[in-house]
Amino acid sequence: MAERGDRGGFGRGFGGRGGGEGGRGRGRGERRGGRRGNKSEEEKWVPVTKLGRLVKSNNITSIEQIYLHSLPVKEHQIIDTLLKGLKDEVMKITPVQKQTRAGQRTRFKAFVVVGDGDGHVGLGVKCAKEVATAIRGAIILAKLSVIPVRRGYWGNKIGLPHTVPCKVTGKCGSVTVRMVPAPRGAGIVAARVPKKVLQFAGIEDVFTSSRGSTKTLGNFVKATFDCLMKTYGFLTPDFWTETRFSNSPYQQYTDLLSKPTTKALLPPTEEPLQAEA
Amino acid sequence: MGEVILAMPGQWAHDYREKADHYTSKIGGLPDWPDLDIPVSGKLLLCDFCGGKLCLVAQIYAPLSMAERSIDERVIYVLGCMKKDCGSNPQSWRVLRLQRCKQDIESKDEPLKAEQPEEESTSVAEDKPTSQSSSVKVCDDEDSDSDIDLDDLAQALEQAATLASNSKKQDGTKHTRKIVEGPVAKKLIDDLTTPVLPCFYIYSQRNSSEGRMDKANFVGGSSISLKEIEKSSGNESEGESWEGEAYEYDKALGADRTYLKFKKQLDAYPEQCFRYSYGGNALFPVANVPKLGACKICGSARRFELQLMPPLLYFLQEASDDSSNFSIDGWTWLTIIIFTCPKNCCSGTCDEKSSNSCRCIVEEEAIVIQDD
Numbered sequence: 001m002a003e004r005g006d007r008g009g010f011g012r013g014f015g016g017r018g019g020g021e022g023g024r025g026r027g028r029g030e031r032r033g034g035r036r037g038n039k040s041e042e043e044k045w046v047p048v049t050k051l052g053r054l055v056k057s058n059n060i061t062s063i064e065q066i067y068l069h070s071l072p073v074k075e076h077q078i079i080d081t082l083l084k085g086l087k088d089e090v091m092k093i094t095p096v097q098k099q100t101r102a103g104q105r106t107r108f109k110a111f112v113v114v115g116d117g118d119g120h121v122g123l124g125v126k127c128a129k130e131v132a133t134a135i136r137g138a139i140i141l142a143k144l145s146v147i148p149v150r151r152g153y154w155g156n157k158i159g160l161p162h163t164v165p166c167k168v169t170g171k172c173g174s175v176t177v178r179m180v181p182a183p184r185g186a187g188i189v190a191a192r193v194p195k196k197v198l199q200f201a202g203i204e205d206v207f208t209s210s211r212g213s214t215k216t217l218g219n220f221v222k223a224t225f226d227c228l229m230k231t232y233g234f235l236t237p238d239f240w241t242e243t244r245f246s247n248s249p250y251q252q253y254t255d256l257l258s259k260p261t262t263k264a265l266l267p268p269t270e271e272p273l274q275a276e277a
Numbered sequence: 278m279g280e281v282i283l284a285m286p287g288q289w290a291h292d293y294r295e296k297a298d299h300y301t302s303k304i305g306g307l308p309d310w311p312d313l314d315i316p317v318s319g320k321l322l323l324c325d326f327c328g329g330k331l332c333l334v335a336q337i338y339a340p341l342s343m344a345e346r347s348i349d350e351r352v353i354y355v356l357g358c359m360k361k362d363c364g365s366n367p368q369s370w371r372v373l374r375l376q377r378c379k380q381d382i383e384s385k386d387e388p389l390k391a392e393q394p395e396e397e398s399t400s401v402a403e404d405k406p407t408s409q410s411s412s413v414k415v416c417d418d419e420d421s422d423s424d425i426d427l428d429d430l431a432q433a434l435e436q437a438a439t440l441a442s443n444s445k446k447q448d449g450t451k452h453t454r455k456i457v458e459g460p461v462a463k464k465l466i467d468d469l470t471t472p473v474l475p476c477f478y479i480y481s482q483r484n485s486s487e488g489r490m491d492k493a494n495f496v497g498g499s500s501i502s503l504k505e506i507e508k509s510s511g512n513e514s515e516g517e518s519w520e521g522e523a524y525e526y527d528k529a530l531g532a533d534r535t536y537l538k539f540k541k542q543l544d545a546y547p548e549q550c551f552r553y554s555y556g557g558n559a560l561f562p563v564a565n566v567p568k569l570g571a572c573k574i575c576g577s578a579r580r581f582e583l584q585l586m587p588p589l590l591y592f593l594q595e596a597s598d599d600s601s602n603f604s605i606d607g608w609t610w611l612t613i614i615i616f617t618c619p620k621n622c623c624s625g626t627c628d629e630k631s632s633n634s635c636r637c638i639v640e641e642e643a644i645v646i647q648d649d
Contacts, residue, residue, distance in 0.1 A: 046547040048540065048587040049648050050609045053594060072531025072649070074540070094519045109522055127524050137527070144529035217519045253606065 045077045050250060055081050059253050063120070067148050069248045076143035079122075083146065088114040088139050091196060091221065093131055110134035111221060114142040115200025122146035123197065123225045125218070149201045150231035154181045162204040166234055170227025173219035174212035177227050182207045193217050194224035201228055281484040281554040283546050284337075286592055290476035296464045297478075299352050299375075300338050304550060304589060306476030308333045308354050311375070313636055321638065322471075324358035325368040331356035332472040335551065335585060337479075341621065348621060350377035350636070355585065355615065355643070357608070359472050364607030365647055372615050372641040378623045474605070475596035479550060535564045539612075543586065550592070553583040559614045560584065562646055570642055572618035579616035579642055586612055587648075611648040617641045 047053045052075045054060045063082040066073060073079065079086065091111040098105045108131045115121035124142025128134035152165025162184055169178040177194060182205040188198050190208040198206060214220045290297075290306060297303060299311040310317055322331050335355040341348045354373045363369035527537045539562040543549065552560065559581045571578055593605055623637040 044547065046588045046591055048543055048591075049611070053591055056591075074532045074536060092519055094522050096522050096524050098524060107524065109525065124529070125525055126527060141527060141529045144532055147530070216521045218522050250609070 047075060047077070049074050051075075052078055054249055054253060060249055063146075064148070065249055068246075071248070071250075073144055073146075076140045079143040079146050083116055083120055085116045085118075086114050086120070086143070086146075087116065087200070088112055088142065089196065089200070090135055090138075091193065092217065093134065096127060108134045109218075110138040111218065112138035112142045113197050113200050113221075114139065114146065115197075115202070117200060118202045119149050119151065120146050121149055121197060121201040121225070121228060123221065125222075147225075147229050148232055149203065149228050150234075151203060152181065152236075154183045154205070159184075163206050164203065164231055165236060168227050168230045168234060170223045170225070170230060172222035172226055173216060175214050175216065175219045175223040176211045177220070177223040178209045178211075179227055180207040180209070181205075190224075191220070193221055197221060197224045197228070281552050281557060283482045283484050283549040284479045284551045284553065285482050285546070285548055286550055286588075287478040287480045289596070290478065293473050293476045295476070299336075299350075302335075302337045302479040302481075304335050304477055304479060305474035305593060306333060306336075307471060307473060308336055308356075311350065311352070311377075311636065317373075317638060321371065321373060321640065322356065324360070324363055325371075326363050326366050327358060327360050327369065329358060329360055329363075330471050331358050331369075331371060332474055334474065335589075337551070337553070337583065339553070339555075339582070341555070343621075348376050351375070351621070353582070353615070353617070353641075355613070359474075359605055359607070361607045364605075365609060365645075367643070367645045370613065370643050370645055372617075372643045374617055374621075374639045374641050375636060376621065376623070376639075377636045474593055477592065477596075481553075482546070484546070484552075533564075536562050543588075548588050549586050550589040551583050551585045555582055556580050556619070560612070561614075562611045566646075567644060569616055569644070572620075572622065574639065575618060575620055575622040577618060577620055580619045582615050582617045584612050584614040585610075609648045611646050614644045614646070615641060616644070 045052075045056065047056045051060070051066070051071055051073065055078045060066065060082070063079070066078075066082075089112065091113055093108050093110045095106045096109045098107070107127050107129050109125065109127045110131070112124045112126075112135065113121065114124070122142040122145040124138040124140065124145060126134050126137035126141055128137055150165050151161035152163060153161055154163050163181045164179045165181070167178065167180050169176055171177075182189065184205055186205040186207065188195050188203065188206055188208075190198060190206070191210070191214070194208065194210075198208075208224075210220065210223070212219075212223075284302065286304075290303070293305065294307055297306070297309050299309045301309070323329065324331055333354060334357045335353075337353045337355075338351075339353055340351050352375045354375065356371045356373070358364075358369035360369075526534050528534065529537070532540070539560055542560055569579055587610075590605065590608055590610075597605065618639065618641065623639065
């Protein structure tokens with residue numbers, strides 16, 4: 001703190017810098033109602049968004065409630081809490097180069113797909129200077145992009161859904177991927193790269209056809225992912241009945257908790273505010 | 278100038294209405310006004326939108342040391358309204374900056390004598406850069422030397438204890454508090470009509486290097502090891518090659534690049550309650566920022582001072598699960614960014630040469646960024 005000049009002195013105001021690394025382990029002390037004690041830095045999640053707070057307090061138990069209202073998921077810990085069996089896999093790490101005056105600067109681009117094999121899949125792409133950072137970042141981005149995948153039947157509705165409900169097509173760049181329902185036992189008929197995404201999504205049988213420069217495998221993978229996103233966007237006759245709208249979780253829990261309790265709010269009076277110390 | 282100081286949560290107050298002094302930084306509770314000639318006007322404490330009473334969200338002791346003068350008695354109060362509809366309305370937030378304009382060294386009849394030692398320690402601090410602990414020592418000496426009656430002794434002890442407990446190492450903190458609270462119980466403020474948020478104190482921490490950020494990002498582990506990567510990259514042979522990849526900015530379905538940068542800073546210190554950086558740059562979670570007004574008194578463009586962060590809401594919400602009349606569920610802000618006048622001007626009534634110090638309250642501006 002040797003610098004003078006125009007600066008705020010907030011840190012100087014009480015100088016509690018003795019905390020440092022130990023301060024965090026201090027815990028929050030007691031309070032009425034009890035609270036969890038000290039936790040290590042890595043385990044404790046402090047939610048940032050309203051949705052995160054609702055998930056942390058177990059007001060939202062299933063991820064389908066989030067999908068129903070199309071709420072944007074901004075914290076990957078939400079997905080971690082709601083989807084427990086999520087597996088991840090690195091599809092590819094490629095070096096990406098940029099020409100600078102001092103030579104070439106190489107960064108690594110990681111493609112990661114996450115999924116639980118039962119209708120939820122996510123794809124993350126991250127560029128970073130180190131491979132490990134890129135992979136970590138890509139896993140987080142993949143978790144933020146988890147989408148539901150709709151599965152249906154090819155013919156008889158016997159057993160569980162196993163294929164896409166209808167013909168859907170997705171596009172990214174010049175690559176278009178078309179998925180066509182297949183009978184049981186056909187397996188995933190696709191190139192090696194999109195096959196992985198479809199396996200993570202939980203689709204058992206599908207015929208695919210692609211067009212465009214599928215050599216750009218980044219676009220190929222994104223086109224497949226886009227195709228899967230559209231499975232729930234397709235209006236089939238099952239959805240012809242009137243929708244019964246329900247309250248979004250934000251409203252549901254705000255109304256619940258802001259109900260006036262037995263201690264009524266005191267009416268505003270005109271007493272002067274006591275300002276003396 | 279650009280360094281960022283983070284405010285980390287400290288101890289909870291034993292009672293949410295307990296009285297501290299205006300040198301403490303805290304979240305929630307009732308505002309600690311310093312000794313004022315004119316009490317704070319009622320209008321400033323009412324919500325612009327619904328007319329109800331505002332509650333204190335944060336009280337930050339932020340002294341300044343500028344080239345021409347240093348303002349040691351400068352406190353920023355952030356007030357908000359807890360009613361349902363006011364939560365998302367920027368009009369229902371108010372930021373007050375309260376500072377003492379003149380440096381009164383020879384004030385005799387101040388009821389709060391504890392301020393006198395603070396004066397003298399100020400002049401000491403200006404001569405050489407001292408750490409806070411040394412100014413606390415000066416304060417203590419002055420306390421013992423001057424003759425004060427018992428009430429002021431209690432208040433002075435409280436104040437010294439607050440400063441001392443905040444500046445000592447955290448091992449000593451609990452110990453000091455126990456000693457202090459034996460003979461002197463914390464007084465409660467007698468104000469039952471104002472809504473009160475759960476109260477906890479704040480300690481400051483420097484924003485350290487990026488080594489932390491990489492560590493913090495690695496939450497939740499990964500099932501991938503580097504060996505597997507080498508294996509998988511060896512596997513692809515059959516004429517597949519990933520061509521034409523270029524650098525790509527981070528993007529996710531619900532989060533854009535600006536928000537992800539904001540989140541990265543948060544993940545480095547997940548418990549930060551607010552970020553203080555006088556004259557520095559704010560951390561915006563969205564790209565479009567509404568325009569700022571200019572200072573009403575001097576007309577100069579306002580400058581960033583501090584911003585409140587979402588973990589604060591989380592802590593308050595956790596604490597107010599039981600026993601509260603008011604709920605803050607209507608608050609869905611991602612951050613509240615506070616801008617203050619760079620010249621620290623006063624409201625213009627301070628030119629009289631009175632023996633009493635004059636304090637002025639100036640309203641500053643806050644931008645509330647909502648979480649959509």
